[in-house]
């Protein structure tokens with residue numbers, strides 16, 4: 001069973017895997033915006049837009 005959330009940017013339905021964790025960053029499949037998982041609580045799951053980060057992951 002997946003957790004269904006709504007993209008705060010484009011209102012698309014996004015399905016999160018059950019093992020998704022709070023503060024995990026996911027990407028909206030519709031608009032490509034990176035979203036942070038704020039809260040996971042069944043139907044009360046919240047996403048927020050990820051802060052822009054410098055691409056500085058050592059690659």
Ligand SMILES: [Zn+2]
Pocket residue numbers: 007008009010011012028029030031032033
């Ligand atoms: Zn979106």
